[in-house]
Amino acid sequence: MRKGKQAPPDPLAAALRMLARRPYSIAEMRRALEKRCPQSEQVSAAIARLRELGYLDDRKFAEQYAYSLAQNRAFGPHRLRRELKAKLVNYREIEPAVERVYEQTPAPVLLEQALDKKLRTVRLPLTRTRFHSLCQSIMRRGFNAGDIIKAMRARPELAPVAEDFEPADLESSVEEQDIERS
Numbered sequence: 001m002r003k004g005k006q007a008p009p010d011p012l013a014a015a016l017r018m019l020a021r022r023p024y025s026i027a028e029m030r031r032a033l034e035k036r037c038p039q040s041e042q043v044s045a046a047i048a049r050l051r052e053l054g055y056l057d058d059r060k061f062a063e064q065y066a067y068s069l070a071q072n073r074a075f076g077p078h079r080l081r082r083e084l085k086a087k088l089v090n091y092r093e094i095e096p097a098v099e100r101v102y103e104q105t106p107a108p109v110l111l112e113q114a115l116d117k118k119l120r121t122v123r124l125p126l127t128r129t130r131f132h133s134l135c136q137s138i139m140r141r142g143f144n145a146g147d148i149i150k151a152m153r154a155r156p157e158l159a160p161v162a163e164d165f166e167p168a169d170l171e172s173s174v175e176e177q178d179i180e181r182s
Contacts, residue, residue, distance in 0.1 A: 011037045011046035019055055023064065026056050027088035058090040062097035065089075070101045074114040077107055079142020111143050111151055124157055131161040 011033045018024065018032060026047065033043045050056040062084055069075045069083055077098050084094045118134055126134065131152075138148050152158045 009037050009040070011040050011043045012049060015046050015050055016055075019050075023061050024056065025061050025087050025089045026051070026058050027090070029056055031088065058093045059097070061087075062089045062093045063100055066097045066101045067104070070105065070110060074110045074117070074141060076111065076114075076142030076144070077102065078144070079140070082142070107143070108147065108151070111138070111147055114138055114141050114143070115148075115151055115155075126158060126161050128161060128164070131158070 014036050015029060015033055018029070024032070029050070030043065030047055033040075033046060037043055047056065065087060066080045066084060069080055075083070080098050080101065081094055084097065085091075089097075115138060118137060122130065122134060135145070135148050135152070139145060152161075153163065
């Protein structure tokens with residue numbers, strides 16, 4: 001092997017190796033390739049070729065990623081949107097992907113699954129503080145405060161504590177936490 005200047009990495013080959021490990025959104029792949037091949041003008045050509053071959057497609061990626069998160073982690077719609085944005089998915093593809101995911105499994109069903117899972121680890125009866133903490137953990141999964149309160153009130157073991165709460169109680173505490181983190 002000769003010492004000296006190495007040939008710049010081929011963006012297409014690098015992208016194919018990356019795609020062999022996991023799927024990427026178009027913008028995420030572009031960012032990764034530009035980082036790996038900073039001097040290469042071939043990045044755009046590589047992206048175009050990958051799209052042409054069907055290896056990069058934001059619509060398919062968004063649907064598959066959102067479906068996986070919803071089914072495997074019981075994430076709600078708000079969290080799915082946030083995760084897709086973090087993956088640099090084209091903003092036009094996010095909402096249709098989220099809607100398609102919840103056509104197959106409605107959000108209230110996933111909310112119930114998340115609540116069941118959380119309740120297995122909580123000692124009953126719940127105090128007001130633990131109830132609030134439980135609601136916060138479900139909200140971090142991306143569900144709406146009003147839907148969470150309705151689901152909690154529908155459960156006889158939680159109803160006595162849930163009756164005292166309103167969705168605004170949860171939403172205001174989430175805003176306070178966000179301000180503290182900033």
